[in-house]
Amino acid sequence: MPETPLTAIILTFNEEINIVRCLNCLDWADDVVIVDSGSADRTLELAAQARPDIRVFTHPFKDFGDQRNWALDNVQPKHEWVLFVDADEFCVPELAREIGEYIRSPGDTVGAFIAGKNHFMGKWLRHSGLYPSYQLRLLKMGAVRYRKEGHGQREVTDGKAAFLKEGWIHEGFSKGLTNWLDKHNRYSTEEVDLMVRLRSEPPGLRQLFSKNPLRRRECMKRMGAKLLPLMPLLRFGYRYGLRGGFLDGKPGFLFSLLYASVSIQVVAKVYEAERNRTPMGDDRARRPSNRI
Template sequence: MFSIYILTYNEELDIAPCIESAMLSDDIIVVDSCSSDRTVEIASRYPVRVVQHAFESHGRQRTWMLESILPKYGWVYILEADERMTPELFAECTQSIGNPDYIGYYVAERVMFMNRWIRYSTQYPRYQMRLFRHGKVWFTDYGHTEREVCDGATSFLKETYPHYTCSKGLSRWIEKHNRYSTDEAKETVHQLENGTVVWRDLFFGKTEVERRRALKDLSLRLPARPFLRFLYMYFLLGGCLDGRAGMAWCTLQAFYEYLILLKVWEMQYLPTPTLEETLSQSDKSKVVATQIAGEG
């Protein structure tokens, strides 16, 4: 048996089916980032532990969770609220944790969008570190998401998990990716100034994870990134085979890339106000407010 952590923030629409899919385990821990909706109320109806912790970043939230909330079992699985555990994946997990050669396993997602599995344009199979021995894996921030640091050998599972990326509607997706694009822009600026492309991993990487990360490092340095991303996803990866949903998915991803690019330009070329200028502007606002109040 292994424990399952579920990460949430305003997930009242997804939290119940997510927990129910995970109840094959008898140790489920919901780690909520101080939701303002009914997430905690709904989660509390189930035989699970619910812990709240203010969100700082994806990497820090996972690290805090692993260090502060001890699981019942030595192996853990990280599940997000818009994802589901399947009986087939659970069975493979329970079998795999008995192998002493590995301390963690990567699991591939199946992106579900517009009631369809986006098979081609999502670089399937795209793997994430999800199942691991507690105390042997931790996380650092990278862009809007995180990257794992592993103390030992890792492997890959055959079973996959469904990821309902737009289960709360397109408006929520756009809102999230507007926030994500700011973090990705910051990471892009940092990588352009300090990072490099590992060409060996790009062409001869041992795993999909190594090749994908090298490809991302290269993509940060390419011109016309939004246009190239659309061409890469829709034609080279075969997103055209995903039908109408594939066209919509590739268009949204190109828009997301363009938003990152615009924010990179903004960070590089628009002056950032100093603390004195910010305070000065605040004082001016107070004066204007006082004058308006006096006229009233």
């Protein structure tokens, strides 16, 4: 495949297990940049061996939105179009071709949403992985910014965006289950402020029937916040039942359970946060207890 005039930016932190495969899947991109947040393993060494022309920058990680904005402001992309990739996301040839076709003729759009195909236990979770779940990762320089939302980020743009048909492989468990659990324990903490805010907002139920998948997802998240005690059960039922996760076999069942367990953490941490924010006058909410 001929090289595409595109700057691919990979965010890394201790990604020696993924980085070579990620770079090999980007051999069609003309300019590849790593923004590393302090890897202590062989990530950067292996990256230089796999792609000698790679450019490397380091920046402490605050959140995904901040890291992507820093990259846009500081790595000096060689091209007008930028593709953000995480090291555990792997571009398949069909997606690479679609990206090339899109940037040659983007019309009046300033970016494109890409969906990840979640893999677990060697299987693509077509159903329980909620495919397609989109993120705006391909963008025109100067037209898109990011802001933190929960543990992730949300795009900020006044322009229109396209939705690509192909998705990339996402190996979120490539570092093992313990690493995934540790990471999502942190993510659940970062979801607390978002959940507290969503609980105070109107649900906007009309968006549940929107043709835009992003609006539907936002509405479902607000509904989950409103029905907080039921959120783990609802999320499991949605993934495993309504979205057909049972069709993914044992991996789909376990994957749905794992995300339900993350929801349990979110529920407990939200209630803890709300209790700690009780006005000073209510001594009952602040009284220490020895009960578990």
